[in-house]
Amino acid sequence: xxxxxxxxKLTKKFKNLIAVNQISFEVNxxxxxxxxxxNGAGKTTTINMICTLLSPTSGKAVLNGHDVTKERNQVxxxxxxxxxxxxxxxxxxxxxxxxxxxMIYNIKSKTAKKRIDQxxxxxxxxxxxxxxxxxxxxxxxxxxxxxxxxxxxxxVLFLDEPTLGLDPQTRNRVWEYIRNLQERENTTIFLTTHYxxxxxxxxxxxxxxxxxxxxxxxxxxxxxxxxxxxxxVETTNNKNLSKEIxxxxxxxxxxxxxxxxxxxxxSERFIPQFIRESKEDILSISARKxxxxxxxxxxxxxxxxxxxxxxxxxxxxxxxxxxGHR
Amino acid sequence: MIRDLKGIYIIWLRxxxxxxxxxxxxxxxxxxxxxxLFILGSGLxxxxxxxxxxxxxxxxxxxxxxxxxxxxxxxxxFSSFSIVWDREFGFLKEIxxxxxxxxxxxxxxxxxxxxxxxxxxxxxxxxxxxLRIQLNFFMIIKICLLILLTSFALTSLGILIASRMxxxxxxxxxxxxxxxxxxxxSGAMFPLKDLPKWLEYLVSINPLSYSIDxxxxxxxxxxxxxxxxxxxxxLVISIFAVVMISAAILVFNLTD
Ligand SMILES: Nc1ncnc2c1ncn2[C@@H]1O[C@H](COP(=O)(O)OP(=O)(O)OP(=O)(O)O)[C@@H](O)[C@H]1O
Ligand SMILES: [Mg+2]
Numbered sequence: 087x088x089x090x091x092x093x094x095k096l097t098k099k100f101k102n103l104i105a106v107n108q109i110s111f112e113v114n115x116x117x118x119x120x121x122x123x124x125n126g127a128g129k130t131t132t133i134n135m136i137c138t139l140l141s142p143t144s145g146k147a148v149l150n151g152h153d154v155t156k157e158r159n160q161v162x163x164x165x166x167x168x169x170x171x172x173x174x175x176x177x178x179x180x181x182x183x184x185x186x187x188x189m190i191y192n193i194k195s196k197t198a199k200k201r202i203d204q205x206x207x208x209x210x211x212x213x214x215x216x217x218x219x220x221x222x223x224x225x226x227x228x229x230x231x232x233x234x235x236x237x238x239x240x241x242v243l244f245l246d247e248p249t250l251g252l253d254p255q256t257r258n259r260v261w262e263y264i265r266n267l268q269e270r271e272n273t274t275i276f277l278t279t280h281y282x283x284x285x286x287x288x289x290x291x292x293x294x295x296x297x298x299x300x301x302x303x304x305x306x307x308x309x310x311x312x313x314x315x316x317x318x319v320e321t322t323n324n325k326n327l328s329k330e331i332x333x334x335x336x337x338x339x340x341x342x343x344x345x346x347x348x349x350x351x352x353s354e355r356f357i358p359q360f361i362r363e364s365k366e367d368i369l370s371i372s373a374r375k376x377x378x379x380x381x382x383x384x385x386x387x388x389x390x391x392x393x394x395x396x397x398x399x400x401x402x403x404x405x406x407x408x409x410g411h412r
Numbered sequence: 413m414i415r416d417l418k419g420i421y422i423i424w425l426r427x428x429x430x431x432x433x434x435x436x437x438x439x440x441x442x443x444x445x446x447x448x449l450f451i452l453g454s455g456l457x458x459x460x461x462x463x464x465x466x467x468x469x470x471x472x473x474x475x476x477x478x479x480x481x482x483x484x485x486x487x488x489x490f491s492s493f494s495i496v497w498d499r500e501f502g503f504l505k506e507i508x509x510x511x512x513x514x515x516x517x518x519x520x521x522x523x524x525x526x527x528x529x530x531x532x533x534x535x536x537x538x539x540x541x542x543l544r545i546q547l548n549f550f551m552i553i554k555i556c557l558l559i560l561l562t563s564f565a566l567t568s569l570g571i572l573i574a575s576r577m578x579x580x581x582x583x584x585x586x587x588x589x590x591x592x593x594x595x596x597x598s599g600a601m602f603p604l605k606d607l608p609k610w611l612e613y614l615v616s617i618n619p620l621s622y623s624i625d626x627x628x629x630x631x632x633x634x635x636x637x638x639x640x641x642x643x644x645x646x647l648v649i650s651i652f653a654v655v656m657i658s659a660a661i662l663v664f665n666l667t668d
Contacts, residue, residue: 137509140668162511173502177430189422190510192415218433234506 090115090242090274091136096145098131105131107297108145113242113274120288121278122378124388128297129278130170133244136276137167150241166191168235170246170278172227174219180206180230181215184237191238198237205233208259225251232260239267245277249284261287282378293382300385305378312376312384315353319346321366330365340383349376349384419512423520424527427494431528441528445483445536449476449543472543474637477628478600480536480559484529485595485620488563489587491525492570496583508667518571518664522657525567526560533559547631554630561646562623565653571660575667594620603637619652 091113098106106128113119121129134140136147138158146153152160174183181202188198206212209229219227228251235243245264249257267273277288285291285305292302301308321327324346328339337348350356353373361368383389432438498504507517537555540547547555570587577583595601597611598620607615615621626645629638640648 139505139509159511159513162509165509167509169502169505171502173506175426175430175498175503176501177433178426182429186422186426187506187510190419190507190512192418192511 087114094146099143116272117289118275120291122285123294164241166240176220242274314351320370327366416516419516420520424524427524481624487529488566489570492574495574514664526563529563568656622648
């Protein structure tokens with residue numbers, strides 16, 4: 087596998103705030119690489135630097151062999167970008183926005199027409215294509231924005247929180263299309279998200295927090311970092327029970343939502359013994375396999391907000407099924 | 413090279429499309445020239461008529477090219493507002509990250525601003541017969557070329573400023589600060605004779621004074637008001653245009 091993006095000690099300072107702090111990583115050609123982190127972690131800032139929209143304070147980034155500060159035009163030839171923030175021209179129609187994009191990316195008009203029709207179908211905007219974007223709802227604008235990023239086939243496609251605010255069906259279709267693109271064109275996908283479940287679609291994930299990368303690995307390996315199962319307990323006196331767990335079992339616990347959470351190796355044997363020996367009244371107890379959220383929690387002691395785990399969960403099964411058919 | 417020309421065309425086309433789509437802007441674009449002309453022209457000429465005891469007609473002849481210059485000045489400088497607007501609404505990123513050269517973006521913007529100025533200028537020219545100003549075909553062509561040259565230069569200046577501006581308010585403020593002195597010190601409203609030395613200096617560094625001087629001469633075919641020889645006027649505006657578009661291109665290339 088060849089490396090398509092390599093980043094070395096990349097740093098961005100805004101006045102006295104260090105948004106991105108000496109990060110280094112590599113992305114392989116054809117993989118789906120995810121940037122996972124909470125709000126303000128520095129995901130967008132990193133993308134902007136790699137995409138030549140922001141000059142780094144220090145450090146180096148090379149994309150497809152081109153230095154992003156010295157060969158900006160060559161870098162721009164190789165990339166496509168779906169922005170996190172709105173970036174449509176609302177005084178143009180949906181179709182005109184896409185045509186503008188196709189023209190500016192030098193796609194032959196016949197090919198462009200075909201792709202525009204196809205992508206409008208996928209994001210379900212076909213019957214609105216001749217309306218001014220001004221008249222679109224937020225979700226429709228977002229769909230158009232994604233559609234636009236997908237009509238030229240770049241070597242590297244950057245998706246900054248691509249499916250934010252989309253309904254589950256559209257998410258499925260968009261992901262299906264992205265997967266397809268990746269397989270057919272060997273496109274490298276670089277995406278940022280703070281949805282854990284979306285991150286689990288990635289080949290590799292880099293967890294970023296406060297401008298620093300704290301882990302890079304496959305979702306499976308990351309989850310292995312959390313030792314066994316996750317136990318969540320609720321009692322009338324969480325403080326006392328926390329102390330008890332820490333002293334007796336030597337586990338470090340996290341408290342949130344009025345619940346205690348900690349890791350054990352083997353939950354099936356642990357739970358009965360735990361309930362028997364606990365001095366506090368246990369109101370509820372549950373065990374589950376670790377998710378990336380737990381990885382983040384165990385690495386930083388904090389949780390990433392995860393608003394739509396359910397819809398994303400459905401999406402994942404859908405994609406897994408599709409992959410299984412091949 | 414072909415790519416650059418295509419890039420220029422894409423940028424240009426979008427701006428033109430947007431202008432004709434934005435109805436209030438289009439209407440005010442048509443209404444403003446007429447309004448200025450009739451309010452300023454008739455009001456001031458009767459005032460001049462009163463004081464000078466002469467017919468006010470010469471003043472119409474004098475001010476008509478001036479108002480044409482004013483329209484060109486306003487339209488050109490403010491057309492670069494689209495850059496600030498695009499930055500505010502995110503579309504600038506879409507353009508900046510695309511594989512077209514920054515040079516073609518700057519030139520495309522300068523050309524779309526010039527086209528819109530020319531459009532407004534032509535609307536103004538329709539009023540000429542009403543004011544008993546005789547224009548023949550060749551005069552119109554010459555005037556249009558002068559308008560294009562001037563507005564290309566002024567739009568480039570606007571782009572230069574806009575590419576450094578982060579907020580809409582900031583842009584408006586700087587522009588108003590720039591437009592008024594440029595207008596009043598251009599010989600648009602009154603003949604530039606017997607001015608104090610410092611004012612004369614300001615007039616001489618104002619590119620618009622050369623344009624209006626040239627347009628007035630071409631339009632009236634009369635040397636009464638002419639300050640500089642025509643070739644010198646054209647030369648000065650051309651130099652200004654080249655300097656401004658080069659600066660705009662440079663700044664655009666350095667923009668993140
Ligand atoms: N132009 C800017 N000027 C000053 N500070 C900035 C600027 N852009 C970003 N920042 C700061 O840099 C930090 C990282 O921002 P960034 O947008 O990269 O976060 P993010 O990981 O994309 O977050 P989110 O999930 O909310 O999109 C934040 O603290 C932000 O306030
Ligand atoms: Mg972001």
